[in-house]
Structures are given as structure tokens and as C-alpha cells.
Amino acid sequence: MATLTKTNRRDFLKIAGTTAGGLFIGFNWMSCDSPQMEALSTEEVLANAKNFNAFLSIAPSGDIVIYSPNPELGQNIKTSFPMVVAEELDADWNRVRVLQASLDTDKYERQLTGGSGAMPHSWERLRKAGATAKYLLVAAAAKKWEVPASELTTSEGVIYHVKSGKKMGYGDVANEASLLTAPEDVQLKDKKDFKIIGTPVKNVDSGDLFTGKPLFGLDFYREGMLHAMIQRPPFGMKIKAIDDAEVRKVAGVKDVVSFENSVAIVGTSTWPLMKAKKLLKVEYEPDGKVESSADHNQIFKDLLANGKAEVMREDGNVKAAFANAAQVVSAEYQCPFLSHSPMEPMNFFAHVQGDKAELIGPTQTPENARKTAADILGIPPENITMEISRLGGGFGRRLRADYVAEAVQVSKLMNAPVKVTWSREDDLTGGAYRPAVRYRFEAALDSDGNMTGYKLRGVGMNAGNSTRENNFPSGAVENLLIENINYESSITTNAWRAPITNFLAYAEQSFLDEVALAAQKDPVDFRLELMEKAKANPVGGELQYNVDRMIGVTKMAAEKSNWGKNPNVKQGFSVYFSHRTYVAQVADIEIENGTPSLKKIHVITDCGMVVNPTGANHQVRGGVVDGMGHAMYGNLTFEAGLPTQTNFDKYRLIRMKEVPAVDTYYVDSGYDPTGLGEPCLPPTGGAIANAIYSATQRRLRSQPFIEQEEFTDLNMTIKRA
């Protein structure tokens, strides 16, 4: 049965004919507000388009164009969003084109990418936009043929009147449809009638990507544009003196300018700047804490022992639970700082001209980037145009506008169009990392092996809240204490794909394995017992996670991985809820010639309905590869405020030969779709570490694995099963 859904008359949809003819609909693509709608004339749409951030146009030719306002960085919304619109519209997908829109706050609102939140926010409004357009087209056809609209059917962009055998394309009634008033109620399809959603649809940018078209920010060039590379200070330092004499001698260097704590070398092409930067001599002096990794290790220990912690959650009587425990298990887990390292380094183009400016480049938050520029220049944001290029990866790094600010500063100082390019070394040393964190976990067990008490204390370096106090196992343990301590480091940090949970999940899921072992219980059964407890009698009231969905992925993981059934396969289990999605993983290790070999990771995901299976598999496997790569290899250490690893020779990213098989399964839970950009990453490290323990009795409590004593002599290989 189709769903009848109410729409309000404010800002969901505006429809109108355009001067070029056809049907033109504006709708709100990513707003958090409830969907609303209004019908206006063309002029009014163009004049008052402020409330929308997306447009759908149907030309008299039948071609459909959807303007995608949000930055695309590999999460594939540029393909999956239009699929949802096209589904309800009953469009012919082959006639749908998707174009990237520029930042335009006159037309769009909330143009950003982050938090895996796009699909859950937009699902309903995208469907309504498509359904509304279809309604209008059908109504126009009914009027033309003088038959009731209820007698008409649609399929792949064509309207049919079966009784009379008449048919016509959407384009043939687009003009008439634009003259009608938008309905207050539209019918959405029954999910079982979906023809596009749930089918594998290919990336709309594939052709351009595979032939080398200039899609990315770094690919932007303009006649007369200057290039700039920037020297930034070590963390906790400021400039004392600059000696640029040798730099200025390099052919191709035009000028050296400085602003705040940065020195910019400006020239007519990139290579001379890379050479010149090595000749720049900057003397720095302390301007705060100048830290090294050894300092961090000491700070972690001190704060875990004696730091003043903020209580994030407290249930029951933890003190009594631990005093009465038959057994107490405790362990500490630590992760290092990590760089985001998108393959396309930071870059941006700026052209400041008096009280106006033009910005072009890759950003996850175009509006914030423009505001940053406006603040620097002291001009209204409306005086600045912003064109969004495709992003060569983001992982959270491009939520920040620091590199946009640099382009603005240099353009202003040089009074010229400038593209700032970060080298890979700049990218690794330039800051805003995944924060280093250390956790201490403690569990109290009674004589039957029930977890009666649970304590977690997290210490993070500029991590904010390093805990997720309302996530599992909260709700499943009678006596529980979650505490957080944030240390203010001079090293800058930023959201990094699955913020906090990218390491917390590993630590927690490894620790729960330790507790299960101490309780002499199977790791999966132990977790299921806790979940059942949370379901039957949730401690602290309503839970923030859906226990049934967590049980669902856990049971399916046990089933699909043949959990515990094959004595030759040593397995590790992990389950985590983040970004509205539930993911369980099992890692398989086999012993070959006396050494462990990681063969496969089974991934069970409940993200509600899968919109695009191809895109979903991408995000699931990509998340697993990312989670595994950083757990195994990722490490950024510091010496006197500077990262020790400055390029990919020392800062190791996972490669082709290091990737096991990844089998993907989806739970058909009947829920609306949730995001997939992040949630498959957090469980991976734990699944692998638990499998390593199962195979070797070595417990890995710190990342990266390859640098742990417990790991180095295992000679673990990775082979796809």
C-alpha cells in the first residue's frame, strides 16, 4: 500500500514554469526541519529561492536535471540522492543528469557533507519531491486527455492511459504541469514497488574520473593565477625570525609573504615552490606547550591515575559492585594521533578584489569556509562567490577551513588570484588530527560470570568527550561509571571518520572479549546476554540504541561466519552502533605453517533499506579497509611539536596486498535508510584483535598493531580466503 503523507505549505517545494519551458521544482535537500512546500511563479521562485538547496527540472525534451548541492567526496550521494527522487518520479534513470551546484546561499541552504547524516535527513523529502513532480505531470496529462488522473499509470518517464491506449512522455506535459498548484498530500510508493532504489546504480561521475577530466580542486587553473606553498609553525611555537634570502634566489619564486604564524612562498608554478620551501629558514620560539609523544604517554598515565574527571554517566552503586565482585578485570587501551591523509592534499583558490572575493575548491563545509573568508576580509559573505569542486577524499579534514583562510590571506597580500597547494608533508604536519586517546576499563564479575559493574575512564588529547556514555554496554550493566578527561594539547585535532568511535569501539570490544574470557563465556553469547538484559530491563531508562537491531546483526554475524563451528578457523567478534547504523563483524584467522593468516572479515550491517547496493558495498568494504589499515599501521608521533612521519614512506597506509576478503551482508530490518560513510569502520580493529587473541593468545591493547611487541614476532600474513 502506498503511504499518504502530509506536506506543509512553507518551504518544501516551490514549483513554476521556467522561461525555457518545462517543470521546475525547488526543494529542500538536507534541511533538518520538517518538509514543507509552496507553489510560486517562476519569478517568485528565482527571487525567493532562499529556502531550497536543490532543484529538479524536467525539460520539454523529457530530460531531467537534478542539481546536487552537497560536496561529493566519495560517499556517493551525488548518485544515491537522485536515485531516490527518480524512484518516486518514475523517471527513466538514463534520462537523469546530475550536476554539482555551486555554493549559493541565495538558492540553497545547508550545503555540507559530514556525519553520515545526509540520507536519513533527506530520505523523506527526496521521495516527496519526486512524488510531487509525478503528481503534477499526471494531473496535467489527465487534464489534457480529459480523463480521471486515477486511470493513469507511469513508468520510466512515460504516462499511460491503458483504457484508451494513449501515452505521452513527461516532457510533453512539463509546461502544463508547471501551471498547476502543488498538492498538499502526495502518495509515496510502497517499498516493494521500487524499481531504482535497491538496484546497483553506477557512479554518475565515472566517465569523467576514468578519463582524467579536471574535477578536483587541485585541477583548477586560471590564466595569471599565482601558486603558493606555506610554511606553518610546529605546534606550540611561533615565528621568531625569517630568513628567506635563499628562497628568493630560486627561479620561479615571485615573493615571500608572511601572515600570522605562516610564511607563504609565491610563484608562477608549483615545482619551484617545493624546492624553495626546503631553503626557507624560519626560527621558532615556544608560544605554549611544545609536546612530544613521550610527554603524551606520561600525561595519559598521570591523568588516568589522578586526573579530575567529568562524570558522563553513573548508574547504580559502582563502588559496592566492585567491592563485592568475585573477580575484577581491568585493562588499558591507547591509540595514537592519526592524519586524515586524503589522496588530494589540501588546496584552495582565492581571488580577492577589493570588497569582493571568489573562492574555488574542495570543502566539506562551503558556507563555513566562506564565512571564514568574510571574517578575514571584513566584508559581507554575500560579496564572496564559492564554487565547490569534487573532493579527493575528506575523512573529516575538509570540515576545517584553515587552508581556505590561507588562500584568502595570500591573495589579499599579493592582490592577485592565488591557488594554495599543500604538499603531502604539509598535509601530515599541518595539523587537525584524530586525537590520541587512552582508556582504562574495569569490569566486576560475580561468581556466575555476570558483569555486575563496569567502569570506563577516557583521557583524550583535545578529544572533547572521548566516551560515548549512552551507547552499549550502558543500559546493560546495573552499576556503571563513565568518566572523561580532556587534556588541552597544543596539537590540533578534528573530527576523523567516525569521530571517537573509530578507536573507542576497538578498545571496548576488545575489553569485552577479555571480560567474556574471564567469565568463561563465549564472546558472542556474553554480549547477547548483556543485550537481552538491556532489552528486558534497560538500566537508566530508555536506550539510545535499538537493542533488537543490535541483537539482529550479532545473531546474523554468528550465523554467516559459522561462528565457533570450525576448529581450524580462529575468530574474533565485534559489534558496534554508530551514526544510526548497526554493524557486527567477525574476523577469520587460520594457522598456516605455524603462523596466523588473516583470511576474511564478515560484515553484517543494518542500515535500514539499502538504496544503492553498489554504493553500500563500497562504503562497507571501504570502512573495513580503513579501520583495518589504521589499526594495523597508522601512527603519527611527535618530537618537539613536530610529527615524525612526514610522508607515505613512514606514515603507512594500507595497500592492496594487505587486504583480506570482506563478505558483506545486510539485515532487512524494514527501517528507512541510514548513513554508511562511517559506521562500518569502528568495529573492524576489535574483530581483528580478538581473532588474533583467539589464534595466538596475544592481546593487542594499543595501535598500531605492527608496532606492538605482542604482534611483531607473530609473522601474521594476510591472504584473501
Place this chain on the structure above:
Amino acid sequence: MATINLKINGKAHSVDVEEDTPLLWVLRDHLGLVGTKYSCGIAQCGACTVHKNGDAIFSCVTPASSLTEDEITTIEGLSKNGDHPVQKAWAEVDVAQCGYCQAGQIMNASAFLKKNSAPSMEEIDEAMNRNICRCGTYHKIREAVAMAAKSN
């Protein structure tokens, strides 16, 4: 400054650059061939891969002045209409996430398959191990290389 004559994608080009300028920056900054990507600059990630007489090389560490006698092919010149078997396999498998590294991956794969037209999966892994994909599309890269090998 020196005048360097290059043959790229079958066309003769002449550029005035410093002699140590890597081919990558000649392509990008001077010839407008931006399909070849910069990412690490030290021959570690493969984003800058092009063909020199059919062999895959890292253009970020190869001075253009050392290539005056060679046939250079970039992603823009791999095929006329984007229909090289490797490009077709990449589209069919739908390999890309962010897509930034993919031109380099395609150039490496196409040079590899020219030498080894019927590779084993292990040989594919070995050959493609020199290119990093930060999004983790390795499974699909592997699948696409195998598909391209079959279609040849």
C-alpha cells in the same frame, strides 16, 4: 631554465622549465594535463603514474628533461573515447569512491596487463600494490583488473 621537447599522447610539446622539473608538474602546471595527480611526490602512492614507452613510471620523481626521447602516455591519451579495456572494466565494476587515485591505478593496471595479459590474482595484487587508494577500493580494483584481463 631549459627548453624541453616532449612527446606526450602522440603530440610534440615544448616547454621552458627548470631542468629538474618532474614530468608531473610539467603535465599539470604547463600543459594542462591534470588527469595525472599529485599526492605524495616521493614515488610512494602511484597517483602520478603515466606510461613511458608503455611502462608505468612515477611522474612525480621523473625529471621531464630525462624523457625527451620517450613516448609518454597520460590518462588523457590512454584511449580516444575512454574505451580502453581497463577504463571499460573500471566503469563496469564501478571502482571509484572519491576517484582521485583512479587515473594512476588505471595507468598502472594498463601497463601491467600489456606485459602480462593473463595474470593470476596474486600477480594482480603484486602489481597493484604500488598504488594507494585511501578510500579502500582495493577489492574492486582487483576485480576490474581481472575483468580487463579477460576482455583483452
